[in-house]
Amino acid sequence: MPITPLIAMVRKDLQLFFADRRAVIMSFIVPIAIGSFFGSIFSGPSTNTEAARIPVAIVDQDGSPISNDIVASARTDKNFALSLISADATRDQVRRGKMTVGVIIPKGFGDAAGKAFFSGGAKPQLDLLFDPSHATELAMVRGILTEHVMEAVSKEMFTGPGGRKAVDDALGHLQSTGLPSDEQRALGTMLHSVQAYYSQQDAAASTGASTRTRAPGLTMPYSTHEEAVTSGANIAYNGYAHSFAGMGIQFLLFATSGLGIEILLERQKGLWKRLRSAPISRLTLLAGKTLSMTIVALMTLLVSFAFAMVVFHVHISGSLIGFLSVAIATSLMAATFGLLIAALGHTPQAARGVSTLAVLMMVMLGGAWVPTFIFPSWLQQLTLVVPARWAVDGLDAMTWRGIGLAGAVAPTLVLLGFAAFFGIVAMSRFRWEEA
Template sequence: MFKIALKDLKLFRADKRAMLLTFLLPIPLITLFSLAFGGMGSSSGSKAMILIAADEDKTPTSKRILQQLDSLKEIDIKLTGLDTAKNWVRKGDEDAVLILHKGLKDSLDAGKEMPIELVYDKAKQVQMGLYMSVLSGNLMRIVGTKSMEKKAMNRFDSQNPGMDSAMKAGVHQMIASNFDGGSGADGKTANSDGGAILKATAMEAQKENAPGLVQAVAGTAVMMLLFSVAGLGASLLQEKEEGTLKKLLFAPLSPQSILFGKMISANLISIVQMVVMFSFSWLVFGLNIKQNIPALILMILATAFACSGFGVFLASFAKSRAQVQGLTTLIVLTMSAIGGSMIPAFVMPLWMQKMAVVSVNYWSIQGFYDIFWRVLPVTDPVFLSRVGVLFLIGLVLNLLAIRMYKKNILNIA
């Protein structure tokens, strides 16, 4: 098994062109995507919005605001505790959390600044823009006029401290009736002040690694790795076509050990390819790969295992190298498109985001976001779950490869 793996590595090393393509081809792509996504966060997108909310005020006023927001067709409010919500955002499970801080009612009554905050994952600024555009207008309609009405009354009271209370009440009534007339159901009261009602705070976990860079490096790395391992897997079919597989079967080896040898070499080359790509990103683009080395190693191993499993599976499934080439192009490009290698998953429609979970790319890219952007520790359950999914994908693909290898490849006599 190890002899087969060693031989494959020697063959790989001997084929200078293949080696250059494996290690150097991803670099211009990483560069291209890094430059393209580097400033990401100012673009826009669209999708149905589920908004997590935390009610710290817990007053009838705060409840009414949330109910009104929930009644809007653009927003579906899901209430949870503040810590849980922040944790979800920090881990990338949710895009943002709307927090109604304690003292909301008092501030509203006093005409002070509204303690309403939208905390969001800075890696998802696209969604943030959408949330802000929807929330600002509606919050202005719901609470903004009340706040302005209070501000006007307070200003009047401070400018006319000697006025008797009966007269003040009359003026207040006039002010209130003016604002009532302006806050119709058509929501036209929303104005430029609306933004002031909602404070937006990015949950910024790690400042060194721009999310665009993480996206570019991880997305390209996984996509290119899938292409590389498909080629490595095809070497099994090459052995079959050139007669060396038959010759290997004459030797005192179990047929499975030949496949396992291929798996080992595919894994090792995958690991080296990932290391080269991340090292390049570190040296050229300053991606801080040293901030969580254990997690990085684990994610590289998991990604390499899943991707090499894909390559070996493909080789066992296909019946010729031409089939492998065709299937590789089709499957890798599809997985890369839906999995977020080409464009970030979060800017895609919701149905595509749901489909993304079937791709290796998605789990791996999210894992690298965990490391470089969300800065989750290696022991974090969310991070470990992504690692687990990748190992599971690899395991399933390898098991399928073993099964198909017996049926398709060993039938050579």
């Protein structure tokens, strides 16, 4: 392959690329801006001092010791940004999207909950008003609220006056529960034991023998230790690594598809007649184009990551060689994708629309915008046929996941496979005759 024409083609393409201010801005500045934005959204709690709290309003229409305890307990919950407002105000704010969930504790809730706790009576109902655009937070609030309600109800039942009354009532109505006689006897035994427990507490309180504080009620019988598994000890997950990988890939694909369209424009202007009239092989012509597109794509990705490293402290915690091999394979895949657009496109105008759609679909399904783990499982499997998915996963593996060189092998090989496929199709479909 003659080297002089090859170098000349690459140099000329790079000159033209850098002469186009809009292309430079689109390739280098826009991915940095959008990557920074997405990174700030997806950085996760480890980079913040405190997780975002869910705006929750509680309306206590009961005023019972149990409902007071629920409110007091929820007020100290670090997951809630709690407001105590009226029912109407709650509904209005949820509707306006200013409140995510509103909890209404209806009148008689504490009394009914106590009865249901011991004797299985009718369970009272909590009303949850929620913003339908925050269904995920509703599930979280429901779970957290369960803990607070159980704690408040059990505490009142085992130590408070409401509990004693509930036990007395339950014993008085044992016959009317409808339970089989052996179960009635067992329930009666348990309730008498609870009464005996109350009597002991009263005796201890009157003699001053007990210094214990009031029992806390039922609590979760376990605690958790949470550890974010990253590339090493004391290395926090950095959401910017993923967002810059995603945006870098998106805009390098835009850059190479733009260069592919440029080939169609060159043909329209008659420039390919000059190229084809020179004694140069088809392979040299396509290799020159591929090389220049690969260089532009690689620069797009590396400039984005350089910015992320300096400004957002993104690290290549895996293998530098692995990172570079994934980056080069990604750039080569993008370059051959650009060639494919030039080969299949009939006019620059038509190719521009189709290529924009193709790039957006590829990066969306590839997890460049949001990580693929939030996709349904079937879609996660399906997106394995999308080259951008391998590029994003490969760069994630080499940056914040901190996987070694071995983690780069599969993405690199798959991306090279896509590059070969695109290149072969482009070569076979390219319109060579210039009439």
